[in-house]
Amino acid sequence: MTSDTARQTLLRVATAQLQAADIPSPLWEARFLLCDCDGITPTDIITYPDHPVDNPSKFQEWVARRASGEPLSRITGQRNFWGLDFKVSPTTLDPRMDSEVLVRETLALIPNDQKCEIADIGTGTGCLLLAILHERPNARGIGLDISAEALATARSNADRLGLADHARFEESNWLSVLQAQSIDVLISNPPYIVRAEIDHLDPAVRNYDPILALDGGPDGLDAYRAIIDAAPKVLRPGGWIALEIGWDQGESVPNLLNSAGFLRISCFKDTSGHDRVVLGQMPDRA
Ligand SMILES: C[S@@+](CC[C@H](N)C(=O)[O-])C[C@H]1O[C@@H](n2cnc3c(N)ncnc32)[C@H](O)[C@@H]1O
Known part of the structure; x- marks a missing residue:
């Protein structure tokens, strides 16, 4: 029976x-x-x-x-991203499949055997940085976040994925802890939701993703301004920036990059056909 x-x-x-x-x-x-x-x-x-x-x-x-x-990943505390298992916590964004576009386009900038120093601004679970380091054994990276709790989750993910020797994580307000001209590739999926729209998001996002991971200020661009203003100082000549953007930021964010002196600015779409990632390159030394 x-x-x-x-x-x-x-x-x-x-x-x-x-x-x-x-x-x-x-x-x-x-x-x-x-x-x-x-x-x-x-x-x-x-x-x-x-x-x-x-x-x-x-x-x-x-x-x-x-x-x-409640989303499945919040209940089990796990999310698969780029084929790897990541721990998520109440203080981290639940990694999104759309963010794999940023991983793919960043990998295309880094030849397989090349040494490279990557900085991930607003690292959350560390999913972007760790997915890239998983594919590029000669690269090293630093993940920055203003949330000490999120950084603890990112460190634990690096341990679980066997990448603790390749990635370090530090508390930082945007890029503030980075040294001048120390970074080859700067990546970020910053908070980019227009503040007034947060109350209208899907409850699965609004009620479970941390506000620090969502709130992009009055026009959704506060984090981009902070990151793009500081990026030219920390990037090496010829270095790249790769930014995830919201579906309607395919003009505003490239304009910010252009004003900051970035070259070869290009935009990539996600599987739904929305603008999702913007790249730009610092000029090479003359
Ligand atoms: C949209 S989430 C992205 C998380 C992760 N990179 C991902 O793609 O899943 C943005 C992250 O930025 C962090 N953040 C917010 N304000 C910050 C600041 N002033 N300096 C550094 N990080 C910040 C948040 O804590 C959050 O982890």
Whole structure:
């Protein structure tokens, strides 16, 4: 006889609960939560459907949180980005797939075997910097953030990914701790939401991503101004800047780069066809 805590029984109840809450793909999500909760694989569920769930109350609590709209990654504390597993915490942005465009375009600037010093401004989980360092063994990087708690998460991600010798993390207001002409490639996905629009964001963003990661000031450009003003001092001649932007910032941010003296400014789109990343290069020494 199947028990009340059998995997298939609790999965059936959880799926119905998620479906009633209009969660997309309720069966898939219920399975995902069960696998993460009990440390099992989907194959384990199929092979041993009558096996009791190890942590039934934890699983039921997770399902209730998901039914109330909490993102999966906030519940499990994990997010896959660039094929790597990152810890997320309440003080970090939940890494977005769109940000992989910035990783891809930055990698295109750095030949495979080249030594290179990268700075990631507003590093959060460290996902951008660590994904790049994972692909470029001769590169080294520094991740900066104003949030000491976010930096603790980034350090733990570097440890878990075996990149602690390649990346260091420091508390900093934008670029303030960086030395003059010390950086080859400066990357950032800064907060860029117009302040007045924050209250109208999807609740899954508004209620769970930290405000420090979202608030771009009255016109969404405060962080870009701070970073782009300071970047020419810390970049080496010929160095690059790569910035993630909001879908409607494909003119304003390139204009800021242009005014600061950057050359070869170009914009790249995400998979939805929206402007997502802007690159610019410092002039080479004459
Ligand atoms: C949009 S999140 C990006 C996080 C991560 N790089 C990513 O792409 O998932 C922006 C980050 O900027 C940080 N931040 C906000 N104000 C800052 C400041 N004045 N100096 C440095 N970092 C700041 C936030 O704490 C947050 O981690």
